[in-house]
Amino acid sequence: MPGNTALVKGVGDDCAVLDLGLIDRQVLFKTDAVVGDIHFTKETPPAKVGRKALARPLSDIAAMAGTPVACLVTIGLPRGFEPEFVFKFYDGLNALAREFSIAVAGGETTQTKGEIFASVAVIGTIPKGRAISRAAAKPGDAIFVSGDLGGSISSKHLDFTPRVREATWLAENFPIHAMMDLSDGLASDLRHILHASRVGAEILSEGIPISRAAKLQARNESSAKPPLLAALTDGEDFELLFTVPSKEAVPVLDGWKKRFPGTKISCIGRITPEPGLRIRDKQ
Amino acid sequence: MPGNTALVKGVGDDCAVLDLGLIDRQVLFKTDAVVGDIHFTKETPPAKVGRKALARPLSDIAAMAGTPVACLVTIGLPRGFEPEFVFKFYDGLNALAREFSIAVAGGETTQTKGEIFASVAVIGTIPKGRAISRAAAKPGDAIFVSGDLGGSISSKHLDFTPRVREATWLAENFPIHAMMDLSDGLASDLRHILHASRVGAEILSEGIPISRAAKLQARNESSAKPPLLAALTDGEDFELLFTVPSKEAVPVLDGWKKRFPGTKISCIGRITPEPGLRIRDKQ
Numbered sequence: 001m002p003g004n005t006a007l008v009k010g011v012g013d014d015c016a017v018l019d020l021g022l023i024d025r026q027v028l029f030k031t032d033a034v035v036g037d038i039h040f041t042k043e044t045p046p047a048k049v050g051r052k053a054l055a056r057p058l059s060d061i062a063a064m065a066g067t068p069v070a071c072l073v074t075i076g077l078p079r080g081f082e083p084e085f086v087f088k089f090y091d092g093l094n095a096l097a098r099e100f101s102i103a104v105a106g107g108e109t110t111q112t113k114g115e116i117f118a119s120v121a122v123i124g125t126i127p128k129g130r131a132i133s134r135a136a137a138k139p140g141d142a143i144f145v146s147g148d149l150g151g152s153i154s155s156k157h158l159d160f161t162p163r164v165r166e167a168t169w170l171a172e173n174f175p176i177h178a179m180m181d182l183s184d185g186l187a188s189d190l191r192h193i194l195h196a197s198r199v200g201a202e203i204l205s206e207g208i209p210i211s212r213a214a215k216l217q218a219r220n221e222s223s224a225k226p227p228l229l230a231a232l233t234d235g236e237d238f239e240l241l242f243t244v245p246s247k248e249a250v251p252v253l254d255g256w257k258k259r260f261p262g263t264k265i266s267c268i269g270r271i272t273p274e275p276g277l278r279i280r281d282k283q
Numbered sequence: 284m285p286g287n288t289a290l291v292k293g294v295g296d297d298c299a300v301l302d303l304g305l306i307d308r309q310v311l312f313k314t315d316a317v318v319g320d321i322h323f324t325k326e327t328p329p330a331k332v333g334r335k336a337l338a339r340p341l342s343d344i345a346a347m348a349g350t351p352v353a354c355l356v357t358i359g360l361p362r363g364f365e366p367e368f369v370f371k372f373y374d375g376l377n378a379l380a381r382e383f384s385i386a387v388a389g390g391e392t393t394q395t396k397g398e399i400f401a402s403v404a405v406i407g408t409i410p411k412g413r414a415i416s417r418a419a420a421k422p423g424d425a426i427f428v429s430g431d432l433g434g435s436i437s438s439k440h441l442d443f444t445p446r447v448r449e450a451t452w453l454a455e456n457f458p459i460h461a462m463m464d465l466s467d468g469l470a471s472d473l474r475h476i477l478h479a480s481r482v483g484a485e486i487l488s489e490g491i492p493i494s495r496a497a498k499l500q501a502r503n504e505s506s507a508k509p510p511l512l513a514a515l516t517d518g519e520d521f522e523l524l525f526t527v528p529s530k531e532a533v534p535v536l537d538g539w540k541k542r543f544p545g546t547k548i549s550c551i552g553r554i555t556p557e558p559g560l561r562i563r564d565k566q
Contacts (some may be wrong), residue, residue, distance in 0.1 A: 002380035002387050006352050016388030017355055020408060022305050030387055031314070031355040031404045035395045069289050072302055072314040074402050094285050103287035105299030105312055114321045114397010119357050121314045121404035125303060 006062045010134065012196070014180055017131045026131060028066040028124035032057040033186065034119070036115030042159070043273035047092030048158040048182055053118040054093045054182075058100065058162035058239045063181035065171035066124035068164060070103040076112035076121045088116065120237045132171060132242070137178035137197035141243035141271040147264055147266055149186055149237050150230035151213030157236040166260055174252055179242035185233040189241055191277060200276045203269030208232065231278075243271055287563050292416065295479070295535030297463055300414045308443055309414060311349040311407040315340040319398030323441070329368045329440065330375030331441040336401040337376045339466075341445035342521045347414045347462035348454035349407035351447060353386040357402045358393035364548030372401065376540070383447055398452035415454060415525070420461035420480035424526035424554040430547055431468055433513035440519040445481065450523055457535055462525035468516040472524055474560060483559045491515065515562070526554055 001012060008026060009017040012267045015028040034040060045055070054071060061068045073093065075086065092255050096102050102122070146163055163181070170176050186208070188235040194201055214230035225233070230281055244252055249267055274276075284293060292300040298311040317336045318325060318411070337354060344351045356376065358369065380387050385405070395459060429446055446464070453459050461476050469491070477484055489510055497513035508516070527535055532550055539548040555561075 002377050002385060004352055004386035006366070007386035007388055010386060010388045011390065016355060016386075016389070018386075018406065020303070020305060020310065020352065020406075021308065022303060025304065027303065027310070027406070029353060029355055029404070029406055031389075031402065032358045032391060033357045033359060033393045034404060035359055035393055035397075037396045040393045044292045051412035069287055070299065070312060072299060072312055072404065073317045074314045076316060076318055076400055099415075102285060103288050103290035103293060103299075104285050105293045105301070107294065108315060110318055111321045112318045112397060112400065114395060114400075117359055117395065117397075117400060117485065119316060119402035119404075121312070121355065121402075123301065123303075123312055123406065153364065154372075159312050182292075255342055257455065 009131065014060040014068065016160050019237065024128050024239040025125045026128050028058045028061055028064055028126055028131065028175050030060045031119060031121040033117055033119040035117045038174065040182065044158065046088035047140065049118065050089035050092035051096050052158050053120045054096050055083060055160060057120050057122040058164060059181040060163050061122055061124040062164040062167040063179055064126060065167045066117065066126040067168060068122050068124040070105045071097065071120055071122045072105055073107040075109050076117040077109055078112055078116065081116065095115065130171060132179040134180050134193045135179050135196035137193050137199050137243040137271045139271050139273040140150055140246050141144045141177050142246050142267050142269060143201060143243050143251035143269045145209065145239055145241050145266055145268055147185065147239040148209045148211035149235065149239065150234045150236055151211045151217050152236040156213065156215045160238045162238060163240045166263065167261060173255060174244055174248050178242045179240060182239045182241055184235050186241065187232040187277065193241065194255055194275065196230060200272040200280045201269055201275045202280060204280055204282060206282045207266055207268040208265045209264055216233050219229050274283065284289065289348050292374050292389055292414065292557035296416050297343040298349065300405040307411050308408045309411050310347050311344055311347055311409055311414065313340045314402060315402040316402040327441065329371035329458050332387040332401065333375035334453050336380050336403045336442060337379050338445050341447060342366045342464040344405055344407040345445050345447040345450040346462055346523065347409060347410040348450045348462065350415065350451060351383055351385045351405050351407040353388045354403055355388055360392055361395055361399065361457040364399065368498045388440050388451055399404045410433050412450055413454060415459050416464050417460040417476045418476045418479035420482050420526040422482055422556040424460050424553050425529050425532035426484060426486065426526050426554060428469065428492065428522055428551055429490045430522040431494035432522065433510065433517045434494045435517055435519040436495045437500065439496065443521045445521060445545045446523045449546065452542060455524065456538060457531050458526055460526045462523060463521040465522045465524050469524065470515040470560065471546055473484040476524065477558065477560060483555040483557045483562060484552055485555050487560045487563055487565060489565050490548045490549055492547055507548050529553065
């Protein structure tokens with residue numbers, strides 16, 4: 001891969017990390033795209049498409065405990081698109097940008113003959129050397145997830161609030177070892193941390209926070225996954241997955257509940273020296 | 284538009300300018316996209332698509348006299364795409380990145396049901412307060428363009444080298460007032476400078492550097508534009524358009540010819556206090 005001395009961390013983590021010569025901070029850099037008929041449908045309200053287009057890369061900035069600063073938007077539009085789509089797309093995107101004081105620093109439109117797509121690039125900052133990677137989980141660490149998991153597709157994937165505040169609070173107050181955001185599903189994403197950190201994990205099935213949406217789907221649709229499987233394998237949760245030294249587990253739980261009383265936090269298991277992911281049922 | 288105190292310049296120029304707290308530099312930020320069946324065809328060699336996907340936003344970094352540092356790539360791919368396309372796309376993109384010492388800091392792929400698209404985000408830097416905008420042309424300024432104009436679609440739009448070196452050299456050695464890159468065609472792009480700077484311009488038709496491609500097209504295709512019209516209105520030239528105080532015109536010409544002997548530079552006219560764009564034939 002072509003390099004530049006400013007590149008601290010490239011491919012393989014939630015964001016790229018750049019050292020541009022700031023005395024005390026580094027720069028985080030991330031792009032992501034949403035595509036019609038894949039990430040949203042013709043029925044999705046355009047404001048929710050715009051919100052999600054920004055929320056996805058923000059979730060990656062959060063995953064490294066960064067603070068987002070500015071974003072740029074590129075929308076691909078077919079001939080004969082509804083101008084209303086663009087206005088409402090930006091209503092949704094701008095509202096989320098305002099919530100996190102992010103500058104919408106520009107927007108391009110380009111033509112496409114296919115589905116609408118929107119690509120959003122985000123710049124953030126992080127105190128120097130404090131970006132939290134996926135690669136530093138240690139045996140004995142307690143493993144946590146925020147929120148509830150599974151069934152996101154029924155609505156949460158369009159409405160979630162990226163965990164920017166929670167992640168910066170965690171990083172400021174606790175020695176977080178490894179962190180990432182859940183986009184492919186807990187079982188798959190936790191494996192990324194395990195591989196990158198060269199460790200294993202043991203998680204307790206009873207500890208996994210299963211969403212109401214996953215339970216409802218299992219009850220109402222005969223073809224739906226069992227709720228636990230949904231929580232383990234459904235994508236687009238956009239929650240935080242992180243590890244801390246075990247002695248910090250109780251302070252993290254207590255501090256979180258005080259600081260973010262509306263958001264669940266769950267200790268789901270621990271990091272082991274043996275590689276592999278083991279899911280255990282309590283006896 | 285949602286803002287952030289770091290935002291120095293947002294919508295309306297070639298790049299966004301951010302002040303992230305660097306002592307002596309600011310950050311430039313730009314995204315652009317290329318889309319199948321619009322910016323390239325099924326016959327375009329994938330390496331040239333990758334090259335162009337990066338070259339376009341680099342041309343915008345050049346337009347503000349910035350130095351590119353890192354880029355991120357998002358490619359949208361239909362089901363059943365040729366993996367070979369992606370490898371060759373990156374061959375072309377990486378070669379250009381290496382030429383300018385730009386880190387390719389990450390790459391996402393996403394699914395699409397339409398045409399292939401590729402969005403590239405670039406971060407660059409610029410000495411503090413030295414980003415050259417479109418809005419500072421002054422009456423009396425000499426107007427310059429680099430290279431030859433028109434007929435880019437016959438091949439140059441896939442092969443051009445963004446004028447990064449030329450632009451930083453100009454900014455380091457001359458008091459450049461206004462600058463942008465030519466993407467929509469000279470007549471249209473010059474108007475952006477005139478509007479932003481609240482001035483007018485008089486250009487001499489004989490001064491406009493017409494490309495060999497535009498002349499060939501006019502000779503070989505009965506439906507082609509006359510060469511001068513092609514040079515004025517064809518898009519995708521990706522040359523520099525800039526203005527300097529008239530007393531600097533000869534030093535710019537002399538210095539450029541010495542420093543970049545392989546690349547044409549042309550003085551095409553001057554900025555006037557009266558608004559509007561006048562194109563004159565020499566008598």
